Amino acid sequence: MLFCDIGNTTYHFFDGKNSYKESIKSFDPSSITQEVFFICVVPDILQKLQHLQNWKNLEVCIDRKKYYDTMGIDRIVACEAIDNGVIIDAGSAITVDVVKNSEFVGGFIYPGVTFMQKTYKNISKLLDYKFNFEVNLSKLPKTSKDAVSYGYLKGFYLEVTSYNIPVVLTGGDAELIHQLLPDATIDENLLFRSMKKLQKVCFAR
Amino acid sequence: MLFCDIGNTTYHFFDGKNSYKESIKSFDPSSITQEVFFICVVPDILQKLQHLQNWKNLEVCIDRKKYYDTMGIDRIVACEAIDNGVIIDAGSAITVDVVKNSEFVGGFIYPGVTFMQKTYKNISKLLDYKFNFEVNLSKLPKTSKDAVSYGYLKGFYLEVTSYNIPVVLTGGDAELIHQLLPDATIDENLLFRSMKKLQKVCFAR
Known part of the structure; x- marks a missing residue:
C-alpha cells in the first residue's frame, strides 16, 4: 500500500516508512500496480487517475461541508490532522x-x-x-x-x-x-x- | 524640456503638464531630440543613453552616501521628495x-x-x-x-x-x-x- 500527495509540481509518495518524489511532468501513474491512496490538487491528473482502479482518491472520505468549495484537498487533509x-x-x-x-x-x-x-x-x-x-x-x-x-x-x-x-x-x-x-x-x-x-x-x- | 522615469516596463515621460508612457521594448530614445532629464533603473538602457547627448541623467545630482549602494535611483528620487x-x-x-x-x-x-x-x-x-x-x-x-x-x-x-x-x-x-x-x-x-x-x-x- 502506498500513499501519494499530488501537488502542482510533484507526486509525493509514502510507503509507510519513507517518502520520495516524482516529477509531475515525467511520471506515469499507470506504472504503479500497487494500491495507492492519494489526494490531488491538479485537475488534469485527477481526471487521468479516475481510469486507474488501483489509485483510490481519499477525497471521498472528507466531509467537505466543514470547509469551503474550492479549498484544495491538501489543505483540508492537513487541517484534519490537528485539533488546534x-x-x-x-x-x-x-x-x-x-x-x-x-x-x-x-x-x-x-x-x-x-x-x-x-x-x-x-x-x-x-x-x-x-x-x-x-x-x-x-x-x-x-x-x-x-x-x-x-x-x-x-x-x-x-x-x-x-x-x-x-x-x-x-x-x-x-x-x-x-x-x-x-x-x-x-x-x-x-x-x-x-x-x-x-x-x-x-x-x- | 522633458522628464523621464525609466522603469522595468516603461519610459514614463512628463512634459511639465502631462505624463505618458512608452513601452520599454519598442521605444527608441534616439527618436527624441529635445533635452530629457531622466532617471533609469535598467542597466542596459542606461548604457544606451550614455551615447545620447540630449539625455541627461539626474543621478549625478544625488548624494548617494545618504542611501545604500544598490538602491534603485527611483526609490532615492522619491525619498528626496519628502521630509517625513x-x-x-x-x-x-x-x-x-x-x-x-x-x-x-x-x-x-x-x-x-x-x-x-x-x-x-x-x-x-x-x-x-x-x-x-x-x-x-x-x-x-x-x-x-x-x-x-x-x-x-x-x-x-x-x-x-x-x-x-x-x-x-x-x-x-x-x-x-x-x-x-x-x-x-x-x-x-x-x-x-x-x-x-x-x-x-x-x-x-
Missing part, C-alpha cells in the same frame, strides 16, 4: 490554515519560496537574490538583498505570529520557513499521517 | 521607503500587482484570480479568491500601517493600493516633482 493550531504547508504555494477545536477557522495562500524568487527575478534581474531567511525583521533594510527578503517575509511573519497559537510546518520548504519561525514544529509527515487515518476509517474492510 | 513619511511606489515592484527628518530610514521591495497575479497563476491555474483589494482583512478567508488576495495584501498592510506615519502612494497601481490604504495620499507626480527640483538645483545655468 496553524498549519503552514510550504510548497509551490505556502498555505496557512487555522484550526480551533477541530473547526477550520480560515486560511490564506502565499507564493512559495521558489515561485517568489522567480517573481523578483522576473521584475528585474537586479532583484535576483536568494532569500535570507534570517534577515533582521526588527529594522527596515538598507541593502537590496535584505529589502527583497524583508518584503517577502516580514508581513507573512507578522500575520502568522499574530494568531498566538502553535504553528506546525510541513512541505518541502518547511526547513526554510523554520528559520523564520523557530518556535514552530516541523512535521514532515503530517499529511501522510492524516491520509493514513482517513484510509483506515473510510476504506476499512 | 512612507513612500509606496506601486509599479512592477512595490517599493516601500521610510523617511524621517529628511533621512532615509530603510525600505523594502514587494512584488507589484501584475507580477504577483502572474505568480499565483503560475503556481496553479486554480489560483488565477484578480485580487480583491477590499478583501476583509479582519477575518481569515474561506474562499480561494479571498485566500489569495489576503495572502498578497494582509502582511503588507500590517507592515505598512505599523509605522504610524503618513503614507504617500505613487506609481501606476497607486489607485489599487489606495483601496487597501484609504488614509494614504495619492501623489501621481511625486517622482517628476522631485526630478524637476533636482534639475533646477543641479543643472541650473
Whole structure:
C-alpha cells in the first residue's frame, strides 16, 4: 500500500516508512500496480487517475461541508490532522490554515519560496537574490538583498505570529520557513499521517 | 524640456503638464531630440543613453552616501521628495521607503500587482484570480479568491500601517493600493516633482 500527495509540481509518495518524489511532468501513474491512496490538487491528473482502479482518491472520505468549495484537498487533509493550531504547508504555494477545536477557522495562500524568487527575478534581474531567511525583521533594510527578503517575509511573519497559537510546518520548504519561525514544529509527515487515518476509517474492510 | 522615469516596463515621460508612457521594448530614445532629464533603473538602457547627448541623467545630482549602494535611483528620487513619511511606489515592484527628518530610514521591495497575479497563476491555474483589494482583512478567508488576495495584501498592510506615519502612494497601481490604504495620499507626480527640483538645483545655468 502506498500513499501519494499530488501537488502542482510533484507526486509525493509514502510507503509507510519513507517518502520520495516524482516529477509531475515525467511520471506515469499507470506504472504503479500497487494500491495507492492519494489526494490531488491538479485537475488534469485527477481526471487521468479516475481510469486507474488501483489509485483510490481519499477525497471521498472528507466531509467537505466543514470547509469551503474550492479549498484544495491538501489543505483540508492537513487541517484534519490537528485539533488546534496553524498549519503552514510550504510548497509551490505556502498555505496557512487555522484550526480551533477541530473547526477550520480560515486560511490564506502565499507564493512559495521558489515561485517568489522567480517573481523578483522576473521584475528585474537586479532583484535576483536568494532569500535570507534570517534577515533582521526588527529594522527596515538598507541593502537590496535584505529589502527583497524583508518584503517577502516580514508581513507573512507578522500575520502568522499574530494568531498566538502553535504553528506546525510541513512541505518541502518547511526547513526554510523554520528559520523564520523557530518556535514552530516541523512535521514532515503530517499529511501522510492524516491520509493514513482517513484510509483506515473510510476504506476499512 | 522633458522628464523621464525609466522603469522595468516603461519610459514614463512628463512634459511639465502631462505624463505618458512608452513601452520599454519598442521605444527608441534616439527618436527624441529635445533635452530629457531622466532617471533609469535598467542597466542596459542606461548604457544606451550614455551615447545620447540630449539625455541627461539626474543621478549625478544625488548624494548617494545618504542611501545604500544598490538602491534603485527611483526609490532615492522619491525619498528626496519628502521630509517625513512612507513612500509606496506601486509599479512592477512595490517599493516601500521610510523617511524621517529628511533621512532615509530603510525600505523594502514587494512584488507589484501584475507580477504577483502572474505568480499565483503560475503556481496553479486554480489560483488565477484578480485580487480583491477590499478583501476583509479582519477575518481569515474561506474562499480561494479571498485566500489569495489576503495572502498578497494582509502582511503588507500590517507592515505598512505599523509605522504610524503618513503614507504617500505613487506609481501606476497607486489607485489599487489606495483601496487597501484609504488614509494614504495619492501623489501621481511625486517622482517628476522631485526630478524637476533636482534639475533646477543641479543643472541650473
